[in-house]
């Protein structure tokens with residue numbers, strides 16, 4: 001049973017600024033004496049990283065894409081996330097299932113009912129290992145959502161790297177993804193922390209850090 005582990009996911013459209021802050025957060029937790037597992041989706045295990053390469057670069061239909069993402073998630077949960085939580089680590093995960101509902105569901109228009117079914121299969125855990133509010137599924141304790149206008153994200157990412165299958169999508173796609181995140185945040189307001197990611201890096205960091213200080217997870221300095 002997980003007693004002290006903390007599962008935190010980071011979400012937002014491509015270029016919203018997640019990666020900019022996750023390392024700093026890991027350092028802040030380590031400075032408090034916590035063990036940190038820093039990981040990402042799709043990915044986080046050798047098998048899941050292979051699946052990531054396919055999902056990001058190979059042409060495929062929407063069902064294949066959803067299945068590969070959930071297959072990667074299953075391997076990741078089994079080999080990395082669950083053992084880390086059982087040890088009591090702070091797990092910082094760059095994206096988790098909210099990304100699937102936002103990108104595959106809202107962005108691609110894939111059937112949300114099928115995604116919910118896959119979520120039930122992949123994230124089911126023993127009843128004594130989760131709080132009653134999680135419906136018997138492994139979910140993050142907190143999800144930090146970097147909300148950013150897709151037009152600003154496009155400017156930030158322009159010319160930064162060769163775009164993958166998602167980064168190559170037009171602003172309209174990312175607006176749908178963003179709407180998907182907004183729907184997830186509204187449906188699970190207790191779990192979500194919304195950050196205004198249009199602010200400066202320092203201001204975004206302050207929003208994030210202050211929230212975790214208020215929760216008693218980090219100290220002021």
Ligand SMILES: Nc1ncnc2c1ncn2[C@@H]1O[C@H](COP(=O)(O)OP(=O)(O)OP(=O)(O)O)[C@@H](O)[C@H]1O
Nearest residue numbers: 013014015016017018019020156197199200201204
């Ligand atoms: N608050 C900010 N203001 C301006 N630029 C920023 C800000 N935060 C991050 N950036 C820059 O925007 C770009 C994207 O940031 P970052 O890689 O952290 O985003 P991300 O959410 O991790 O993206 P992806 O999901 O595509 O990996 C980087 O060049 C980064 O330096």
Ligand SMILES: Cc1cn([C@H]2C[C@H](O)[C@@H](COP(=O)(O)O)O2)c(=O)[nH]c1=O
Nearest residue numbers: 014041042069095096099100103166167
């Ligand atoms: C978990 C997850 C991710 N994606 C997409 C979102 C991003 O475009 C890429 C991952 O790239 P990043 O630089 O690591 O953010 O994958 C998705 O479509 N569905 C998912 O469930």
